[in-house]
Amino acid sequence: MAQLNTIAFLVENKPGxxxxxxxxxRRRGYNIESxxxxxxxxxxxxxxxxSVFADSRVLNQIVEQLDKxxxxxxxKRLDPMRTRMREMALVKLNTADPMAREEALSHVNAYxxxxxxxxxxxxxxxxxxxxxxxxxxxxxxxxxxxxxLSRTGVTALEKGRLKL
Amino acid sequence: MVRMxxxxxxxxALEREDARTIFGVSGGAILPICDELYNSEVRFVLxxxxxxxxxxxxxxxxASGDVGVCLAxxxxxxxxxxxxxxxxxxxxxxxxxxTGQVYKGMVGTDAFQxxxxxxxxxxxxxxxxxVRSASEIPRAVKxxxxxASTGRHGAVLVDLPKDxxxxxxxxxxxxxxxxxxxxxxxxxxxxxxxxxxxxxxNAARPVIMAGGGVIAADASSELLKLSEFLSAPxxxxxxxxxxxxxxxxxxxxxxxxxxxxxxxxxxxxxxxxLVVGSRFSDRTTAKLEEFSPGAKVIHIDIDKSEVDKNVETxxxxxxxxxxxxHGIMSRLANMRFxxxxxxxxLKKLKEFRREYxxxxxxxxxxxxxxxxxxxxxxxxxxxxLVTTEVGQNQMWAALYFDAYAPRTFFSSGGLGTxxxxxxxxxxxxxxxxxxxxxxxxxxGSFGMTENNLATCxxxxxxxxxxxxxxxxxxxxxxxxxxFYGRRYVAIDLGKTPDFVKLAEAYxxxxxxxxxLEEFEAAVKQAVASNETTVIDVPIDPEENVMPMVPPGKGxxxxxxxxx
Numbered sequence: 001m002a003q004l005n006t007i008a009f010l011v012e013n014k015p016g017x018x019x020x021x022x023x024x025x026r027r028r029g030y031n032i033e034s035x036x037x038x039x040x041x042x043x044x045x046x047x048x049x050x051s052v053f054a055d056s057r058v059l060n061q062i063v064e065q066l067d068k069x070x071x072x073x074x075x076k077r078l079d080p081m082r083t084r085m086r087e088m089a090l091v092k093l094n095t096a097d098p099m100a101r102e103e104a105l106s107h108v109n110a111y112x113x114x115x116x117x118x119x120x121x122x123x124x125x126x127x128x129x130x131x132x133x134x135x136x137x138x139x140x141x142x143x144x145x146x147x148x149l150s151r152t153g154v155t156a157l158e159k160g161r162l163k164l
Numbered sequence: 165m166v167r168m169x170x171x172x173x174x175x176x177a178l179e180r181e182d183a184r185t186i187f188g189v190s191g192g193a194i195l196p197i198c199d200e201l202y203n204s205e206v207r208f209v210l211x212x213x214x215x216x217x218x219x220x221x222x223x224x225x226x227a228s229g230d231v232g233v234c235l236a237x238x239x240x241x242x243x244x245x246x247x248x249x250x251x252x253x254x255x256x257x258x259x260x261x262x263t264g265q266v267y268k269g270m271v272g273t274d275a276f277q278x279x280x281x282x283x284x285x286x287x288x289x290x291x292x293x294x295v296r297s298a299s300e301i302p303r304a305v306k307x308x309x310x311x312a313s314t315g316r317h318g319a320v321l322v323d324l325p326k327d328x329x330x331x332x333x334x335x336x337x338x339x340x341x342x343x344x345x346x347x348x349x350x351x352x353x354x355x356x357x358x359x360x361x362x363x364x365x366n367a368a369r370p371v372i373m374a375g376g377g378v379i380a381a382d383a384s385s386e387l388l389k390l391s392e393f394l395s396a397p398x399x400x401x402x403x404x405x406x407x408x409x410x411x412x413x414x415x416x417x418x419x420x421x422x423x424x425x426x427x428x429x430x431x432x433x434x435x436x437x438l439v440v441g442s443r444f445s446d447r448t449t450a451k452l453e454e455f456s457p458g459a460k461v462i463h464i465d466i467d468k469s470e471v472d473k474n475v476e477t478x479x480x481x482x483x484x485x486x487x488x489x490h491g492i493m494s495r496l497a498n499m500r501f502x503x504x505x506x507x508x509x510l511k512k513l514k515e516f517r518r519e520y521x522x523x524x525x526x527x528x529x530x531x532x533x534x535x536x537x538x539x540x541x542x543x544x545x546x547x548x549l550v551t552t553e554v555g556q557n558q559m560w561a562a563l564y565f566d567a568y569a570p571r572t573f574f575s576s577g578g579l580g581t582x583x584x585x586x587x588x589x590x591x592x593x594x595x596x597x598x599x600x601x602x603x604x605x606x607x608g609s610f611g612m613t614e615n616n617l618a619t620c621x622x623x624x625x626x627x628x629x630x631x632x633x634x635x636x637x638x639x640x641x642x643x644x645x646x647f648y649g650r651r652y653v654a655i656d657l658g659k660t661p662d663f664v665k666l667a668e669a670y671x672x673x674x675x676x677x678x679x680l681e682e683f684e685a686a687v688k689q690a691v692a693s694n695e696t697t698v699i700d701v702p703i704d705p706e707e708n709v710m711p712m713v714p715p716g717k718g719x720x721x722x723x724x725x726x727x
Binding site for chain 1: 282283286287290291311343344345346467468469472473
């Protein structure tokens with residue numbers, strides 16, 4: 001059965017690697033929900049985190065195909081029970097109406113978000129949490145009027161001594 | 165450290181890899197390299213189109229076991245290589261392609277003859293890279309050869325901007341290269357081999373299916389030993405043809421859509437199926453759900469991403485096929501086990517062979533392709549090399565031409581590239597100049613790369629082209645005949661060209677035998693003369709390749725007659 005899974009992998013920090021990873025997912029028809037990339041302590045490497053809908057057979061293939069890439073140094077399917085996941089979203093809301101602004105602020109507070117900017121007609125909120133929490137927040141504020149939305153994609157680490 | 169131009173470093177790096185022959189077409193963006201080749205011992209075989217050059221490098225690699233090298237200029241030179249690179253890569257043939265590129269500063273400006281060949285070739289190479297400075301060239305060349313020829317072999321492309329060839333820099337030639345993310349496991353796991361041996365020891369109906377990996381790993385003699393020890397019949401995939409001598413009593417023939425009845429039935433009825441160096445292509449398995457339903461599948465492969473990709477295995481043995489087969493054999497030899505096999509299983513091989521024999525066709529003024537294949541085998545020495553094109557010619561060759569040794573039969577299995585066989589034969593001839601090389605062609609396929617006749621003649625690389633000439637795109641015609649109610653579209657090739665005159669126009673020999681005796685004599689004459697010869701054999705355009713598993717059916721549903 002297809003489920004949302006998280007795969008983390010270390011890649012060489014070289015031009016073209018992101019293209020090759022994306023190309024692999026496109027070519028084999030794997031359905032990416034999100035991808036996030038950033039350098040790690042060793043500046044020669046970057047860590048990528050992909051969340052993907054797949055059954056166990058396809059998931060196994062994704063891990064193997066990534067592992068086969070010359071530029072991929074390590075790859076691991078993260079155990080959902082032992083993984084802390086976060087995603088951040090910036091949400092710009094239409095708050096020209098003072099009632100709407102009031103409502104927006106109360107939702108941001110309820111979700112432990114931050115207000116980054118307030119203009120006469122809009123505000124920008126920052127929400128961090130598991131992807132589901134961000135989905136919930138978006139559902140809550142949708143009636144107010146979302147002007148713009150930008151999500152970072154999931155980033156994740158396993159607990160304790162577990163390492164990639 | 166020595167100071168030299170990137171082009172000089174490139175040629176020296178090639179020499180250090182012992183690449184004595186390269187195939188290509190010259191052009192503006194590789195002029196500095198061409199200039200360095202002027203003083204080099206490296207032989208530049210000039211193809212008439214870059215696709216041919218890539219296929220020549222592929223044929224060279226398959227015949228020799230060494231890396232094949234092709235070289236092309238930027239833009240159209242590079243894109244013309246694409247089909248050849250893709251063909252080599254999917255068939256795990258170690259080919260390195262070098263392409264010129266516009267000056268670094270002009271990359272991204274849509275300059276004259278600029279194409280993003282790194283982007284274009286990403287999906288059809290094992291690895292590719294663009295060099296950023298002259299000093300990077302020796303490492304790039306070494307890396308390309310290393311990655312192409314280790315692990316599961318494949319194609320690597322290196323893009324060389326023109327200024328990296330011109331610039332003079334301090335360069336160093338590394339003795340070895342390594343990549344953090346590229347570690348090949350050749351030594352199989354001990355427990356995996358224990359498991360495999362135990363399963364085989366307890367098998368009542370064992371079958372071995374040998375793929376191209378057996379040939380790539382030079383594991384044919386280990387395969388033969390294991391097969392004889394277990395009395396296990398061997399079926400091969402198209403890529404595995406030659407891994408087991410076709411005249412061996414345990415050889416069951418090809419498995420797959422155009423396999424033999426006995427191979428398909430034995431694979432279908434086996435209880436333990438040992439698959440070596442094969443990726444379970446759809447042309448080999450036919451309908452996946454019905455593939456070897458009762459068998460415990462053991463899969464030996466150097467590429468662990470192939471395990472459980474298409475067919476679920478009971479146990480895997482990841483590593484070099486020769487080491488794995490040797491390891492399993494020595495375990496079996498030291499094992500005490502009750503031999504559950506008896507003569508019944510081997511009798512099945514003969515029974516299936518009788519039951520699924522392809523009936524002889526009614527006599528007809530045309531020569532029959534299977535008879536032509538058998539006559540070709542009689543006329544050639546045992547060590548001759550054979551390539552095929554793609555389509556009916558390929559399947560007739562696979563079914564009816566016996567190969568006796570690994571690296572003597574070559575075909576574009578994965579990509580199915582028409583026009584591959586002829587330039588590949590030229591590359592094979594460059595690798596093995598002392599043995600005759602024959603391209604088994606159809607008129608449609610040969611037409612796609614026939615201009616390389618010029619290379620044969622001018623570069624003194626004589627090959628024999630056997631054109632099974634039915635004046636149609638035969639395999640498409642066969643499908644339209646069998647599955648589309650004879651509604652023929654886009655298959656008729658008409659009367660042109662006259663292949664005898666075509667050969668003569670290029671300074672080669674052309675002959676058109678009318679009987680099998682004349683055909684055999686023509687082949688013998690071509691072998692004796694060692695001249696490029698096109699043998700045009702008219703055959704019946706209505707002739708079908710049989711046996712055949714209809715599309716969407718399982719291996720058991722093999723037909724020996726077109727109904």
